[in-house]
Amino acid sequence: MKGIIGAIAGDIIGSTHEFNSIKTKDFDLFERNSIFTDDTVMTLAIAKWLCEDKDSKDVLINSVKHFGRRYINAGYGRMFLNWLSQDSPEPYGSWGNGSAMRVAPCAWVAESLEEAQKLAELSSIITHDHPEGVKGALATSDAIYLARIGASKEEIKDHVELHYGYDLNRTVDEIRPTYKFDVSCAGSVPESIICFLEARDFEDTVRNAVSLGGDADTQAAIAGSIASAYWDVPENICEESVIRLDEFLFEVFMNFEEKFF
Numbered sequence: 001m002k003g004i005i006g007a008i009a010g011d012i013i014g015s016t017h018e019f020n021s022i023k024t025k026d027f028d029l030f031e032r033n034s035i036f037t038d039d040t041v042m043t044l045a046i047a048k049w050l051c052e053d054k055d056s057k058d059v060l061i062n063s064v065k066h067f068g069r070r071y072i073n074a075g076y077g078r079m080f081l082n083w084l085s086q087d088s089p090e091p092y093g094s095w096g097n098g099s100a101m102r103v104a105p106c107a108w109v110a111e112s113l114e115e116a117q118k119l120a121e122l123s124s125i126i127t128h129d130h131p132e133g134v135k136g137a138l139a140t141s142d143a144i145y146l147a148r149i150g151a152s153k154e155e156i157k158d159h160v161e162l163h164y165g166y167d168l169n170r171t172v173d174e175i176r177p178t179y180k181f182d183v184s185c186a187g188s189v190p191e192s193i194i195c196f197l198e199a200r201d202f203e204d205t206v207r208n209a210v211s212l213g214g215d216a217d218t219q220a221a222i223a224g225s226i227a228s229a230y231w232d233v234p235e236n237i238c239e240e241s242v243i244r245l246d247e248f249l250f251e252v253f254m255n256f257e258e259k260f261f
Helices: 005-017 038-053 057-070 078-084 104-109 113-125 131-148 153-164 172-178 189-197 202-211 216-230 235-242 247-260
Strands: none
Touching (some): 005 202, 005 216, 005 235, 038 057, 038 216, 057 113, 104 113, 104 131, 104 216, 104 247, 131 153, 153 189, 172 189, 189 202
């Protein structure tokens, strides 16, 4: 299975290690307390917006607010929680990786790279309007879109480096020893892309991302969202992920799948 399931599965697998960092790829993918977090909630908020009216910024904002308020304890940052509390929220200059963790649906709906970029930028700027926040969303979306249409890893790497200036020449083994918790796009999106570039399949991608330590669920969601455009997500991982969604989120996921796949 391909699609936004990659972001959801990455989030759920990484959830038990967000504040319990590990520096190994040898871990159980799913544990008793593996849950969806804000990465999944916001990915599906973007999916809901795209199902309703992808050209409407108002629909986008309302969808993000609705999902955020419905799942208020999903693990958002303080500034996003403040944004959610406002009737007419304004962007707050965030450079955080929240823009990248939720962008995957944009790349699956788009009929061209240019449209993917337009949707990704819009999905970011309602909150994350700092240039680094927008860049993180665009780089992730571009990588997903290019993987989706059959680009090679080398082509994806070259494109991201050329257009976004990220250093993708490091290895996971080089990054892992000194990598720390980092919620910035600049400090987590390149590393997440490297986790995909170095992997041999979807599961290996997610194991790479979690093994860095740091913001494990978001790193795995970003890396997983790219990997699930390049490879199929194994059936057992899909099943273990979707059964952890509640009825509302599962319905949004299925509606997106039916509309765009």
